[in-house]
Amino acid sequence: MTKLSVNINKIATLRNARGGNMPDLLKAARDIESFGGQGITIHPRPDERHIRYQDARDLKKIVSTELNIEGNPIPKFIDLVLEVKPDQVTLVPDAVDAITSNAGWDTLRHKDFLKEVIDTFKKAGIRTSIFVDPDTRMVEAAADTGTDRIELYTESYALAYAQNREKGVAPFAEAAETAHKVGLGINAGHDLSLDNVKYFKENVPHLLEVSIGHALICEALYLGLDNVVNMYLNRLK
């Protein structure tokens, strides 16, 4: 079974637009869980333009499924994660000024750094995941860091889907087979949507979890959050 973790960054973006508490991020997280969502993902960025560090602390108190915090392990992110102790931390190598995540880790080049950070989180009892491109060398080197899982960065699949989905999914299927062989759990995310997620799930083996935010919240504007969560759950069966 593949779990759906809903990324609620975009709900925080909307809230922050007016400075008040509408929409209420904590209520949205609780509602998503009551609709069947199996996890909540947040990606606090250093400028706190959507998720604020305080949101992570508040969400920890109310999320009853699984809290996944994503981000670049700069010192203040590491401190936040160690304080909040989410179920999972996903390390993403994004630049401070990145509009959104735009690359996976070079796990060969940053192996020593990743080993150290992963060791710190694992000692605190937090499951770890590393955001990587679908490249078997990067997946194999990820295993050497001691991480529990990888998250496959799916933007290239989402871009290819309309033109040539067979070609677009092939590197992900291969990366997932490699990850499974070297003992890593497999998550995936970025630009997955109601259109493209079913084919991905059908063609990428051993997929434990997808985290989906941008498309899901956009789709919910037309279809409703409850309905959309359930449409994803059906596609992930």
Ligand SMILES: CC(=O)[C@@H](O)[C@H](O)COP(=O)(O)O
């Ligand atoms: C790691 C990843 O691909 C997503 O978490 C993405 O980072 C969403 O972040 P934004 O909502 O800031 O685009």
Ligand SMILES: NCC(=O)COP(=O)(O)O
């Ligand atoms: N890890 C990916 C994620 O949380 C959501 O990415 P997106 O669906 O907002 O592109």
